[in-house]
Amino acid sequence: xxxxxxxxxxxxxxxxxxxxxxxxxxxxxxxxxxxxxxxxxxxxxxxxxxxxxxxxxxxxxxxxxxxxxxxxxxxxxxxxxxxxxxxxxxxxxxxxxxxxxxxxxxxxxxxxxxxxxxxxxxxxxxxxxxxxxxxxxxxxxxxxxxxxxxxxxxxxxxxxxxxxxxxxxxxxxxxxxxxxxxxxxxxxxxxxxxxxxxxxxxxxxxxxxxxxxxxxxxxxxxxxxxxxxxxxxxxxxxxxxxxxxxxxxxxxxxxxxxxxxxxxxxxxxxxxxxxxxxxxxxxxxxxxxxxxxxxxxxxxxxxxxxxxxxxxxxxxxxxxxxxxxxxxxxxxxxxxxxxxxxxxxxxxxxxxxxxxxxxxxxxxxxxxxxxxx
Amino acid sequence: xxxxxxxxxxxxxxxxxxxxxxxxxxxxxxxxxxxxxxxxxxxxxxxxxxxxxxxxxxxxxxxxxxxxxxxxxxxxxxxxxxxxxxxxxxxxxxxxxxxxxxxxxxxxxxxxxxxxxxxxxxxxxxxxxxxxxxxxxxxxxxxxxxxxxxxxxxxxxxxxxxxxxxxxxxxxxxxxxxxxxxxxxxxxxxxxxxxxxxxxxxxxxxxxxxxxxxxxxxxxxxxxxxxxxxxxxxxxxxxxxxxxxxxxxxxxxxxxxxxxxxxxxxxxxxxxxxxxxxxxxxxxxxxxxxxxxxxxxxxxxxxxxxxxxxxxxxxxxxxxxxxxxxxxxxxxxxxxxxxxxxxxxxxxxxxxxxxxxxxxxxxxxxxxxxxxxxxxxxxxxxxxxxxxxxxxxxxxxxxxxxxxxxxxxxxxxxxxxxxxxxxxxxxxxxxxxxxxxxxxxxxxxxxxxxxxxxxxxxxxxxxxxxxxxxxxxxxxxxxxxxxxxxxxxxxxxxxxxxxxxxxxx
Numbered sequence: 001x002x003x004x005x006x007x008x009x010x011x012x013x014x015x016x017x018x019x020x021x022x023x024x025x026x027x028x029x030x031x032x033x034x035x036x037x038x039x040x041x042x043x044x045x046x047x048x049x050x051x052x053x054x055x056x057x058x059x060x061x062x063x064x065x066x067x068x069x070x071x072x073x074x075x076x077x078x079x080x081x082x083x084x085x086x087x088x089x090x091x092x093x094x095x096x097x098x099x100x101x102x103x104x105x106x107x108x109x110x111x112x113x114x115x116x117x118x119x120x121x122x123x124x125x126x127x128x129x130x131x132x133x134x135x136x137x138x139x140x141x142x143x144x145x146x147x148x149x150x151x152x153x154x155x156x157x158x159x160x161x162x163x164x165x166x167x168x169x170x171x172x173x174x175x176x177x178x179x180x181x182x183x184x185x186x187x188x189x190x191x192x193x194x195x196x197x198x199x200x201x202x203x204x205x206x207x208x209x210x211x212x213x214x215x216x217x218x219x220x221x222x223x224x225x226x227x228x229x230x231x232x233x234x235x236x237x238x239x240x241x242x243x244x245x246x247x248x249x250x251x252x253x254x255x256x257x258x259x260x261x262x263x264x265x266x267x268x269x270x271x272x273x274x275x276x277x278x279x280x281x282x283x284x285x286x287x288x289x290x291x292x293x294x295x296x297x298x299x300x301x302x303x304x305x306x307x308x309x310x311x312x313x314x315x316x317x318x319x320x321x322x323x324x325x326x327x328x329x330x331x332x333x334x335x336x337x338x339x340x341x342x343x344x345x346x347x348x349x350x351x352x353x354x355x356x357x358x359x360x361x362x363x364x365x366x367x368x369x370x371x372x373x
Numbered sequence: 374x375x376x377x378x379x380x381x382x383x384x385x386x387x388x389x390x391x392x393x394x395x396x397x398x399x400x401x402x403x404x405x406x407x408x409x410x411x412x413x414x415x416x417x418x419x420x421x422x423x424x425x426x427x428x429x430x431x432x433x434x435x436x437x438x439x440x441x442x443x444x445x446x447x448x449x450x451x452x453x454x455x456x457x458x459x460x461x462x463x464x465x466x467x468x469x470x471x472x473x474x475x476x477x478x479x480x481x482x483x484x485x486x487x488x489x490x491x492x493x494x495x496x497x498x499x500x501x502x503x504x505x506x507x508x509x510x511x512x513x514x515x516x517x518x519x520x521x522x523x524x525x526x527x528x529x530x531x532x533x534x535x536x537x538x539x540x541x542x543x544x545x546x547x548x549x550x551x552x553x554x555x556x557x558x559x560x561x562x563x564x565x566x567x568x569x570x571x572x573x574x575x576x577x578x579x580x581x582x583x584x585x586x587x588x589x590x591x592x593x594x595x596x597x598x599x600x601x602x603x604x605x606x607x608x609x610x611x612x613x614x615x616x617x618x619x620x621x622x623x624x625x626x627x628x629x630x631x632x633x634x635x636x637x638x639x640x641x642x643x644x645x646x647x648x649x650x651x652x653x654x655x656x657x658x659x660x661x662x663x664x665x666x667x668x669x670x671x672x673x674x675x676x677x678x679x680x681x682x683x684x685x686x687x688x689x690x691x692x693x694x695x696x697x698x699x700x701x702x703x704x705x706x707x708x709x710x711x712x713x714x715x716x717x718x719x720x721x722x723x724x725x726x727x728x729x730x731x732x733x734x735x736x737x738x739x740x741x742x743x744x745x746x747x748x749x750x751x752x753x754x755x756x757x758x759x760x761x762x763x764x765x766x767x768x769x770x771x772x773x774x775x776x777x778x779x780x781x782x783x784x785x786x787x788x789x790x791x792x793x794x795x796x797x798x799x800x801x802x803x804x805x806x807x808x809x810x811x812x813x814x815x816x817x818x819x820x821x822x823x824x825x826x827x828x829x830x831x832x833x834x835x836x837x838x839x840x841x842x843x844x845x846x847x848x849x850x851x852x853x854x855x856x857x858x859x860x861x862x863x864x865x866x867x868x869x870x871x872x873x874x875x876x877x878x
Contacts, residue, residue: 014832115803119688123800131807139814149817149831156830157813270691277802284810 001086001300003078004071005210013148015217021289022061022202022225024151027232028286029110030198032254032279034233035240037198039249042191044176045183047237049191054230056192057202060346061226064202065219067353068209070360076206077300083355093301099337099344100294103200104287105317106337108132109330111283112321114254118276129321132280136287137314140295141307144211147292151285158282162232164271165239168262172242196346197338198233201286202226203345207293390473394424394490401426404477411480416445421453422490431483433502440464441487441498453489455496462487464498471495478556503527508534511613513780519655523613528558528632531615535562535630538619543567549580551594551631555587558632559594562618567625569858572641575822576627591631595638600820605788607781608821610642617651624840625859641822641857645830645841647782648672653844661844668776669842675773676790679716680797680805682766686712688801700762707757713798719759719767720790722749727771828856 038046071079076096081089112128139146205222212218240255252258263271291310298309324330391397398413405411405428412432414425425441444461451457459467470476471494476486483501488494508530511523524531532546543565551557559580563573579598588594595609596602612618618628618637628639648668653661685692686705693701708715726749730741753759770790777783789812796804819826829837837854839845851867853859 017833119801119803128800128803135807135810135814138811139817142814142818146814146817149825149827150814152831152833153813153817153827264694267694267697268692269694270689273689273692273802277806280803280806281810281813 001078001081001303003082004074005078005300006073007144007211011144012211012213013144015212015214016221017148017152018205018208018212018218019221019225019228020152020155021148021208022205022222023229024155024282024285025201025204025289026057026199026226026229028198028201028283029107029114029279030200031233031236032114032256034195034198035237035255036249036252037194038191038237039241039246041194042187043183043246044178044241045181045188046191047177047234047241048181049188050195050237051230051234052188053192053195053199054226054233056346057199058223058226058230060349061202061205061222062219063353064205064349065222067349067356068206068215068218070356073210073215075210075296075300077297079206079352079356081301083352083359090301093297096344097294097297097301099340100290100297101313101317102333102337103341104136104290104294104313105320106334107283107286107290108136108317109321109324110334111279113327113330114257114276114279117254118257118272125321125324126318130318132284132287133314133318135284136291137310139284139288140292140310143292143306144208147208147285147289148211150288154281154285158278161275161278161282162235164263164275165236165259167264168239168243168259171262172239174242176242176246177238193342194338195233196342197334199229200341200345201289203349204289204293206349207296208289388473389471390476392491392493394422394488397424397488398426400473401477401480404473405480414442416442418449418453423453424488424490425485426480426488427485427500428480428483431481431502432485432500436502437485437500440500441485455489455492455494458487458489458496462496462498466499468497469494470497505530514612514614514617514650514778516614516650516652518652520614520616522615524615524630524635524637526633526635528560528630531630531637532560532562534615535618535622538615539564539622544622547577549577549629551580551583552585552587555589557588559591560630562622562628562630562637564622564625566861567623567853567859568627569625569860571858572627572822572824576629576640580629588631591629591634591636591638594629594631600823601818604815604819605785606644606816606819606826607647607779607785608642608819608826609638609640610646610779611636611638611781613637614651620651620654621646623864624854625857641824643821643824643828643841643856644816644819644826647779648777649841650778658844658846665842665844668778671773671776672786675770675786676793677805677809678766678770678773679720679763679790680793680808682763683712683716683794684797684801684805687798701760704760704762708760709757711798712763713794715759715763716767716794716798717791719753719763720794722753723767723771724787824856829854832856 034050035046038049042049067079068074071082074082077093080092080096083089084092108129109125111132112125115128116123116125139150202222202225205218209215209218236256240249240259243259244252244255249255257272257275260272260275261270263269265271268274291313294313295306295309298304298312299306324333390400394415402411408428410428410430412427412429414427416423416425423445425437427437440463444463445453448457448461451461455469468479470479470486476495476497479497480486483499483503484497485500487496487498505527506525508522508525510521514523522534524534536544541564545561545563545565547561549559549561551559561573561576561580576598580594583597585597588597592611595607595611599608601608613636615637618639621639622628626639626641628637630637648665650664650668653665655661656664686701690698705712710718723745726741726745730738733741750764754761754764771787774783774786774790777786793805793808796808798804800807816827817825817831825832828834829841834855836852837856839850840854848871851865851871852862853864855862
């Protein structure tokens with residue numbers, strides 16, 4: 001297996017589109033519940049945790065870029081094999097594939113849960129998840145072009161939802177934010193940790209990187225995408241903290257969707273029904289990107305057709321929903337994936353980078369020795 | 374797919390005809406299957422023997438007499454050989470031929486064959502007449518503002534109009550022939566230094582690879598050479614407006630004209646180009662921009678309004694403010710059906726009206742208005758079939774679909790509405806979004822002549838927005854649309870376009 005991939009000319013995309021891929025994959029079901037989760041940890045200073053988590057991902061993105069720069073045009077699957085050898089590298093690749101697939105599964109199940117909680121309480125899980133997964137399969141069969149294009153279109157079609165949170169501001173009380181920074185560093189740190197499930201998605205840079213046309217500019221745009229996500233998440237968290245009373249925010253599972261309840265237009269009320277439906281367009285590019293990245297492993301590691309990989313992962317994910325029977329199980333899965341995300345997306349690249357540098361140096365020295373001797 | 378399969382043409386062995394006129398007559402008769410409109414005119418003179426053969430159905434007899442028979446009779450003293458013919462026949466185009474197949478084919482196209490016994494070959498002279506109508510106003514793409522002339526069924530006159538519109542020596546017309554039996558003539562039209570070579574070659578390749586007996590119209594050709602034949606969305610535009618074709622040729626697209634068809638095909642045609650009308654260009658930019666926006670808006674309106682009604686009334690009535698809900702409830706109180714059924718029924722009636730209106734002769738067609746407006750509108754509500762509000766919504770969405778300048782795209786819009794209504798009835802807002810996401814993915818997947826269907830939105834090229842998504846004033850459109858990848862990028866110098874004048878200058 002080759003470490004670098006040389007995609008066809010037509011498959012390459014403009015660097016600025018990375019911005020949308022990163023932002024859109026970061027924004028998904030996680031956002032709907034994020035304010036409560038950080039509030040549980042860091043109370044009214046939760047927004048600082050979110051902001052710092054954004055900064056942390058910014059740093060990790062930079063490390064990822066440095067890591068990717070060591071190679072011409074490689075993705076994580078290739079890099080792992082290059083570093084750890086065929087067997088061990090493949091095993092790590094499979095672990096990452098499982099991780100990506102389970103994020104795919106988790107996003108899908110979380111959305112189904114939201115729909116069941118807000119609109120159709122008696123809709124069978126397997127029907128809706130089946131439809132969503134088939135849409136994701138249909139899209140991801142077109143490959144990277146669709147991943148990027150769909151992220152872009154989805155961003156254009158959904159970014160107006162941000163404007164909707166202006167209306168709850170009228171009823172909010174900014175004093176909720178004070179006293180400033182008194183929850184302690186430990187709580188804020190655990191808030192950062194809890195944000196990881198919502199903010200993951202940026203690790204997909206490790207997989208789309210070979211398909212970027214001007215690879216030097218990739219970092220800039222990826223950081224811009226991450227910046228927008230960070231601002232968005234922070235603003236949403238702040239709005240939730242000042243809008244809800246502390247105790248009620250702890251009990252509201254999806255505070256962002258509850259925010260939409262207050263929106264009132266002359267011919268429209270209860271905006272959350274529209275928002276929940278619209279959320280599908282936000283999470284679908286997410287699903288498509290994860291499915292694409294996970295199934296890419298089949299071609300990269302085992303030389304199996306990627307379309308087969310897509311069907312396999314989608315089928316397994318769909319069958320997986322029969323094992324989830326209650327909300328606490330889903331919570332458990334989400335928590336596990338949050339932990340996995342923290343280690344695989346945030347810590348892992350930081351560990352990988354020094355190994356790559358050392359290995360490259362060693363290799364260079366060996367080469368020099370050979371030339372000398 | 375079947376249409377790409379390579380057709381192997383049978384190799385015809387070239388065969389010169391007999392030098393004896395009696396045998397030649399027999400050979401021609403055999404070649405043209407003893408058709409009854411095959412006519413021979415023979416002239417004798419001092420042992421010389423001349424034959425003029427033609428098909429009466431395809432020949433203008435008056436022309437034949439004027440340009441062949443009369444000059445020959447006037448020159449009694451010259452011998453009848455090729456030199457004399459060449460010198461005395463007052464015809465602009467003559468060609469020499471002695472291959473039987475070639476002669477027969479030329480006669481089918483309306484040429485007369487002149488042969489003097491003993492000569493190695495004869496002469497083909499165009500004496501054809503083709504039934505054609507005069508230039509008329511465009512019917513399917515009607516306009517308020519701008520040139521009204523439309524293409525006709527004659528390839529010659531269509532080419533004439535295009536040449537008259539663009540007097541650029543770079544304007545290229547390449548011959549094509551489609552259909553093993555129909556042998557329809559066609560032309561690929563493009564401007565050499567503007568059009569992308571790749572698009573021209575794609576067109577040529579696809580038409581060449583086509584193995585089909587006959588294409589009745591250019592719209593059929595468009596279907597056969599499209600990228601994806603399963604989707605409802607058309608991927609090649611057909612137009613009957615010569616000015617429209619000229620505009621797009623100058624933007625770097627490639628056109629195909631087909632004989633006996635009043636519509637020209639052109640590509641690559643992106644999704645947004647189906648919402649362009651020439652009027653947008655002819656009107657002032659602010660009006661054009663408004664109208665184009667209106668059309669996009671009505672597109673979304675048309676596919677989402679009825680499903681939204683169904684979804685809201687079936688599942689999410691909390692969304693409607695209470696004063697509005699009361700009037701909606703009153704209006705629906707007599708209706709015994711669920712909203713999906715009600716909406717599907719009314720949509721179906723509207724489709725029936727539209728189809729009936731299109732099929733009926735104009736005189737009877739007016740009755741359709743009365744039937745639609747009074748009988749169905751008023752009576753259906755009174756009878757408790759539908760609610761008043763639904764009638765308004767359905768009428769709005771029908772109107773919305775009619776604003777699309779391309780008839781094909783308008784029809785596509787009306788068709789995709791039905792599955793969305795069904796999904797809305799099944800799963801409410803989530804159903805609409807499922808359908809909407811599917812549409813987005815589907816449109817993203819499509820391509821036209823190998824280029825993305827959603828350009829310039831995706832892949833994004835902001836510079837082209839002034840041409841397709843929006844309509845900018847002319848000083849901003851100094852570059853040709855980049856998504857067509859034109860060779861010559863500049864329409865006019867940017868400096869001149871952006872020149873600003875100082876006060877009192």
